[in-house]
Amino acid sequence: MKQKILYFFSLATIFCAFQCHAQTSILFKEEFSTTPHRGELKHIEQKENGLSLKIGNFVNNASFEESHKAPLGFFIYDTTKGALDPTVAHSGKHSVRLDGDTSIYLHPNYFVQVKEGVSWYVASVWVKPQYNIEHPEDNSVQMRVWGKDKEKKNVLVHAASMAGTHDWVRLVQPIEVKKDVLFISSDTMLRQKNSTDGEKSAVWIDSVQIEEGKRPTEFTEKYYREGIYTSPEISVSKGGIITWKAEMPSETSIEVRWKNGATAEALEDSKWSAWSSISPISFSAEKGSLLQIQVRLLSKGRGLETPIFSSLTVAEKQ
Ligand SMILES: [Ca+2]
Numbered sequence: 001m002k003q004k005i006l007y008f009f010s011l012a013t014i015f016c017a018f019q020c021h022a023q024t025s026i027l028f029k030e031e032f033s034t035t036p037h038r039g040e041l042k043h044i045e046q047k048e049n050g051l052s053l054k055i056g057n058f059v060n061n062a063s064f065e066e067s068h069k070a071p072l073g074f075f076i077y078d079t080t081k082g083a084l085d086p087t088v089a090h091s092g093k094h095s096v097r098l099d100g101d102t103s104i105y106l107h108p109n110y111f112v113q114v115k116e117g118v119s120w121y122v123a124s125v126w127v128k129p130q131y132n133i134e135h136p137e138d139n140s141v142q143m144r145v146w147g148k149d150k151e152k153k154n155v156l157v158h159a160a161s162m163a164g165t166h167d168w169v170r171l172v173q174p175i176e177v178k179k180d181v182l183f184i185s186s187d188t189m190l191r192q193k194n195s196t197d198g199e200k201s202a203v204w205i206d207s208v209q210i211e212e213g214k215r216p217t218e219f220t221e222k223y224y225r226e227g228i229y230t231s232p233e234i235s236v237s238k239g240g241i242i243t244w245k246a247e248m249p250s251e252t253s254i255e256v257r258w259k260n261g262a263t264a265e266a267l268e269d270s271k272w273s274a275w276s277s278i279s280p281i282s283f284s285a286e287k288g289s290l291l292q293i294q295v296r297l298l299s300k301g302r303g304l305e306t307p308i309f310s311s312l313t314v315a316e317k318q
Pocket of ligand 1: 064
């Protein structure tokens, strides 16, 4: 296997020596699949096959779109009082509606494993509550965050709640991970005191999210929908070309831009070029000898796919 790789490598070297050195010389090359990145990553992580968008939501089927009759991966207690609703949604086309004359909740079938070194998570859910207005003081919608310890005991960690009738509104609960908590989860509950007059309250639930950090980001089903790689400063003496290699599954894209300056300060203030999605692009060194590049990974639609960015090369004209 090693021999094969060497063989390919030497072929590539010979090819490049012949092809590239004829017109350009390489100033900067990063193979993200084989070497640690230089530069900064935002909402992006390095994997074996290159840079990819980070997972922005650990909840499966978080928008209830992968469902048939019942919301896959969740259970409703009890099912006579709640169902998938294909006519109302915060994201996608479906939500879950709970109807209660007593309290009722929607709970996921799984827990998210807490990662080592991560001390904060944040749980969020979009809800649209409609209360029995005769008794508004008895009703609320609540998101409860659960933790599991070594003995797999459920512990109520936090709860965020809201009273009143609203259009779509987000319940948010930051979670500081305690030492003994290994798994976390969140459910959504329609709390209603037993109704004596048979009147019902209802809540629509959609866009459930558990992510790293203290503040929630825009709802996404899996990956962050935008991530940025910023290169280190690269020394140049004249203009040249920037080339890159990437895989882009459907509904994803990659864009690249650059800026140029004489000093680190000037570079900071310098304007970026327009984003370009087709490799290669040319750059100029009119303003000085420093060049910086940004790469933007995008996942459109529901954020279910990530592009993979595998290499970036900067070459100067000869
Ligand atoms: Ca949905």
